[in-house]
Amino acid sequence: MTDRTGGPLPKPVLDPDLLSRCISCGFCLPACPTYAETGDEASSPRGRINLMRALQTGDLAPDDPTLKEQSSQCLGCRACEPVCPAGVEYGQLLEQWRDHQWRGHRMPVLARALMLVAGRRGLFRLLGRLRGTPRTNVAETSAAASDEASLMLGCFERVLFPRVGRAALALVPGLTVSPAQGCCGALHAHNGDTATGERLAHRMGEDLPGTIVTTSGGCAAHLASVLGRARVRELSDHLATSSSYRPPGELRVDGRRARVALQDSCHLRNGLGVWTAPRDLLAGIADYVELPSAGTCCGAAGTYSLLRPRESRRILTAKIDEVEAAGVDFVAAVNPGCLRQLHTGLRRSRSRVKVVHLAELLLMAGENRCPST
Ligand code: SF4
Numbered sequence: 001m002t003d004r005t006g007g008p009l010p011k012p013v014l015d016p017d018l019l020s021r022c023i024s025c026g027f028c029l030p031a032c033p034t035y036a037e038t039g040d041e042a043s044s045p046r047g048r049i050n051l052m053r054a055l056q057t058g059d060l061a062p063d064d065p066t067l068k069e070q071s072s073q074c075l076g077c078r079a080c081e082p083v084c085p086a087g088v089e090y091g092q093l094l095e096q097w098r099d100h101q102w103r104g105h106r107m108p109v110l111a112r113a114l115m116l117v118a119g120r121r122g123l124f125r126l127l128g129r130l131r132g133t134p135r136t137n138v139a140e141t142s143a144a145a146s147d148e149a150s151l152m153l154g155c156f157e158r159v160l161f162p163r164v165g166r167a168a169l170a171l172v173p174g175l176t177v178s179p180a181q182g183c184c185g186a187l188h189a190h191n192g193d194t195a196t197g198e199r200l201a202h203r204m205g206e207d208l209p210g211t212i213v214t215t216s217g218g219c220a221a222h223l224a225s226v227l228g229r230a231r232v233r234e235l236s237d238h239l240a241t242s243s244s245y246r247p248p249g250e251l252r253v254d255g256r257r258a259r260v261a262l263q264d265s266c267h268l269r270n271g272l273g274v275w276t277a278p279r280d281l282l283a284g285i286a287d288y289v290e291l292p293s294a295g296t297c298c299g300a301a302g303t304y305s306l307l308r309p310r311e312s313r314r315i316l317t318a319k320i321d322e323v324e325a326a327g328v329d330f331v332a333a334v335n336p337g338c339l340r341q342l343h344t345g346l347r348r349s350r351s352r353v354k355v356v357h358l359a360e361l362l363l364m365a366g367e368n369r370c371p372s373t
């Protein structure tokens with residue numbers, strides 16, 4: 001194929017097959033948090049896909065202010081995917097869009113800095129060791145060798161929330177823990193560097209033997225998109241489908257069964273279709289309370305809370321009001337970003353409700369104790 005001057009056509013920015021699937025029906029509009037917030041067609045999935053098409057055809061230049069704004073304003077929550085009758089893979093389109101839109105000097109400085117840090121395997125190994133990275137239980141691992149599975153520690157998670165990995169290993173003691181592992185590349189893929197995102201995911205696949213079990217919904221979805229669904233299990237999915245898992249006990253508060261809600265991980269729910277597993281596990285240890293917006297983004301959205309703090313805070317404030325109204329003791333999270341975001345919101349509102357990773361809550365139920373944070 002050649003252009004009008006006889007030269008080769010430039011490589012398209014977005015995969016034409018993916019881009020052509022949208023039939024502009026608008027079924028996705030009610031599911032989109034940014035459209036709900038603004039009522040602006042450009043802030044909807046359909047509007048953004050039309051912007052991508054304009055970028056693809058050259059009708060809009062990459063520096064067009066609407067393109068810049070909308071590639072950044074989108075949460076990347078993928079709530080538009082499960083409701084789409086045409087099977088539009090919006091998450092993939094967004095990654096390709098940002099890969100072009102945020103290339104070079106156009107990449108947000110903060111995102112670039114985080115990606116640089118996340119790429120330092122040695123640094124995370126050292127910090128993880130200082131924070132108490134869980135270690136493989138050799139006896140348990142050799143007993144489970146025929147069904148090999150590895151625990152992914154996460155890059156920022158192992159430093160910010162080291163108890164999560166320890167709880168996961170206590171719940172599934174047969175998991176292998178490779179201390180050499182780095183970042184899975186989800187951060188890069190979601191922030192305009194898909195090549196590094198894929199490279200890091202492949203490296204993770206080489207470093208971790210067997211099934212990769214992760215406590216992060218966002219990392220699970222990214223790894224599954226690169227390594228294949230069969231290689232990756234998010235922890236709740238892994239536990240809920242394990243024949244050997246039994247509810248570890250009951251979570252009690254003030255002498256009664258605890259009331260627990262869940263904040264879904266957007267990528268786990270919308271990307272991998274995993275949403276009943278964490279609910280079933282929580283219902284096994286406590287009275288489960290469904291938040292009206294449990295399946296809607298909390299505003300963390302990877303780097304969104306850092307790059308778009310005002311919008312993120314607005315989303316979070318509504319979420320915290322809902323948590324308070326539900327009268328729960330705990331909110332469980334299945335992704336470190338959601339954990340950090342909800343923790344910030346609950347602390348800011350001086351709430352008595354605690355946000356805890358699902359793995360920790362299950363472990364606490366087994367040990368018959370309440371969390372201290
Ligand atoms: S993304 Fe899907 S649901 Fe939304 S307008 Fe396009 S085809 Fe319809």
Ligand code: SF4
Nearest residue numbers: 032074075077078080
């Ligand atoms: S990813 Fe989320 S915010 Fe972005 S268009 Fe889809 S539903 Fe809207």
